Amino acid sequence: MSKSESAPFAYDGLDRVIHEKARLGVLTSLMAHPKGLAFGDLKQLCGLTDGNLSRHLQVLQEAGFVEIIKGYEGNRPHTSCRLSASGRRRFLDYLGVLEQLVRDAAKAAGKDAPDTELKILPT
């Protein structure tokens, strides 16, 4: 018997690096901007302070989810970041587990399950 059969509500696929609330926002923002985002724009989209965003980006970079590009815009330092290919893939895996959790809970709550699926699968 596999773990998912014996412990159907364990949700082992919920990677802790991704699951942290602020990092979920960062990854979703970067997913929406595949060419990358300037540090300041990302900060605003996620409602984070400079310090918090820096800390979370470091965790995501060390785990290989994002690439941070430090350069110049004119004479001023300019930092931007983007999702890596493997980061995108792993985030999609995570979203598939999250989608399953929402379905399980909706079913448990006696709500109608949707007719169609979001079809979040690794590409």
Place this chain on the structure above:
Amino acid sequence: MSKSESAPFAYDGLDRVIHEKARLGVLTSLMAHPKGLAFGDLKQLCGLTDGNLSRHLQVLQEAGFVEIIKGYEGNRPHTSCRLSASGRRRFLDYLGVLEQLVRDAAKAAGKDAPDTELKILPT
């Protein structure tokens, strides 16, 4: 301008008490069993150890999400727990935010959004 307009990826509704991975499993299990679950059954469904489940149940009880019932089954002590009415309501609120996040990310990833909604709304 509201916070959600200025910071669309902040996901403020993701209550930290609920969002912890193991507690998400506990709450989903209890949602699926409205009459409550024995400690041992809950432990197995969530793939948790005695110590871990005890710790998470204490956090959930202190935040008003679950009720813990200590009694006897024959001569043996028997602990069970169930979701409180406000716990159920708050968990449904949380699931609505989670559903939005999955939709945002699916849209960002260029996947088809579903035609129907899960319609997870507080009842």
